[in-house]
Amino acid sequence: MxxxxxxxxxxxxxxxxxxxxxxxxxxxxxxxxxxxxxxxSTGVYFYRIEAGSFVQTRKMVMLK
Numbered sequence: 001m002x003x004x005x006x007x008x009x010x011x012x013x014x015x016x017x018x019x020x021x022x023x024x025x026x027x028x029x030x031x032x033x034x035x036x037x038x039x040x041s042t043g044v045y046f047y048r049i050e051a052g053s054f055v056q057t058r059k060m061v062m063l064k
Contacts, residue, residue, distance in 0.1 A: 001017055001018075001019065001020070001021045001026070001049070001050065001051045002015070002017060002018050002048075002049070002050040002051075003015075003016040003017040003018075003028050003047060003048070003049050003050075004016065004047065004048050005030055005045055005046070005047050006045065006046045006047075006048065007040075007043070007045055007046075008043065008044050008045070008046075012035075013034050013035070013040060013045065014030065014033065014034055014035050015035075016028045016029075016030055016047075021051075030047075032062055032064075039064075040062060041062075042062055042063055042064050043061070043062055044059060044060070044061055044062075045059075045060050045061075045062055046058065046059055046060070047060060
């Protein structure tokens with residue numbers, strides 16, 4: 001399973017999950033930081049989930 005956050009230009013902001021997981025329900029929390037640990041700015045971001053053949057990208061808004 002992979003869960004990644006991207007900015008509106010498609011740049012990878014942070015990889016939240018990248019591991020093999022069995023069937024089930026899981027949660028992941030993004031603390032609003034990038035790979036360097038710096039806080040990202042207010043704006044629109046996208047998260048992409050990949051689990052087996054399932055792939056989904058959704059929009060989210062970061063508000064401070």
